[in-house]
Amino acid sequence: MVDYSPLLRRYGVFLAVVLLILFNLAVTPHFATMQTLSVNLTQVCTIVIVGVGMTLVIATGGIDLSVGALMAIAGAMSPMFFTGELFPVPNIYLGIALGIVFPIIIASFFGLFNGWLINRFSIQPIIATLVLFIAGRGIAQVSTNGDLQVFKVPEFQAIAIGRVLGVPFQVWIMVVVVIIAAFVLRRTVFGRQVLAVGGNEEAARLSGVPVKRVKLIVYAVSGFCSGIAGLIVIAMNSAADANLIGLGMELDAIAAVAVGGTLLTGGRATILGTLLGALIIQLVRYTLLANGVPDAAALVVKAGLIILAVWLQRQEHA
């Protein structure tokens, strides 16, 4: 008898996506339309982008709880630049450029701060990033006084709702982020170092991997990805609400990583898996909603999915 289980584990995530799509094609009305595709893709975009950073962090054996708060910081800062609230900008394009570049740099710096805390004081990642989880949203709220910033700048909003070849621009951003990260993780020395640190930190250090630098970089990348996601959220809503941007995002991103098959203890990671993991969670939710099941029940199903995915992983290592 052929043992199918290794195959199932390897391609299980992919298989699940295919099955979900086939099921929807058969059952859900109007599933095979461009609109369905773009609704589903735009809803996973931010989760995937944040999830990519989270995958790298988890691959080193860490965790980043601050992603949602960093999204809020980036999202809340951005409108201050292009609406000219901080200082008058000569033209809107320069303002938008500043409004994109600065928030992302700030978010990356906060990520760097997470990495520094973890390296310098040997604090567990979950606690080190808890600091910014609590304080980060506060920083965003304080800097906007908690007010909703509404804006109408179509040139900026293009990063979320503009279309290239009929596909929303944010989907292209997601694709680019995924491709770069997948390439870096698989084909570069840095990628091998990330996995080495997660596999066995002590062994990696002894074999000359710059462990601290690798950790600094992954947390900075996670901050960078959160920054991008924060901008996409405000561009989509044409408003920045520091109280809501990225709320609960850390959990969605971790769930996507877990369902995607990345080992949560570090050492093995798959960017494509994270993309598929986020797609599975979204497709299940869409399938349930489209067939009249309430959103709350979808949460319970999502919980079951995470447990199933992680349990399958455990079987492999048992």
Add this chain to the structure above:
Amino acid sequence: MKNFRITPSLAVILVLVILVAIAALRYDGFLGVYNVQSVLRYNSMFALVALGMCFVIMTGGIDLSVGSVAAMCSVVSALLSSYGLFHGLAGGIAAGILAGLINGVLITKLNILPFIATLATMLAASGTGLLLAGNQSVSVSYDTYFTNLGQGDLLSFMRPEWVDADEVGFLGSILGFILSFPTPAWIAILAYIIGGVVINHTSFGRHVLAVGGGTEASRLMGLPVNRTIFFVYVISGALAGLAGVILASQFGAGQPIEGIGWELFAIASVVVGGTLLSGGKGSVAGTLAGALLLGVIFTILNFENGMGWISLSAYWQSVIRGLFLLVVVILQSRLTSKDPADSLKAST
């Protein structure tokens, strides 16, 4: 006193006392009945959740589900409140225990990391709460004594009139102060006393710390590792359930969307209170002080604004809480890198 050392948990208790003393001198009415009642009434829920978290963290685990379990239990108890105080209370706690049982099974039987197992329970509990409540808050019954649990002041009937007079002296004002505690505070105090006794004076308590100190070593010594881990999650679930009952009773409604982020504030309280996240060492009293400290910061901010010198919005509280956590974890990492040897030590 030869063996006297300032432990992290003792330090946080001191900080709390000093902070409250300064605030009491600086602001009128800081220790007045109204303020004490509102601070304790609200923070008792967090204190209860933090106590459960403290047990879980002492075994080296983590419970992310407490916030949404509390929210779910508030809905359950609100739905049952028309049958009476006892039904609401028992139903809410039972729902919490059920969630804890699920966590325990996932972690000990399926060998799933606590972080992920409780993350899944968190989602499931939040979904279940929303389904039970039909996506809105559920009003509790005001015909029964249910609301007394959260809104009442257990011993205030014993509070004599004369303690409010100006010249009652120190003892008199202490008496008035204590007798004005709201019911949830008494529940939390009772829970913490039981928690402190359990961790320091029962074999289960020693097992909890031993498992956190070294799971494999405890297993080899023949300790019931899985059973211990199982029970701490049940305890955490039960306490989250109790917090949910108080939530429903206090606000007069079961709140399916409350509880977001409670788990992380509970973790912060535990860590600020001097319990190591790696397990094996911890303090129940420190946890209580940690929870109160994070709660008092908000009140002090309010009073400070009232003085008119500075004007800080309520949003500053999370920034200050975060900074506080930062300072504590940095200090802790300094302390623990100096004496790694004394694990297996509870300091209550």
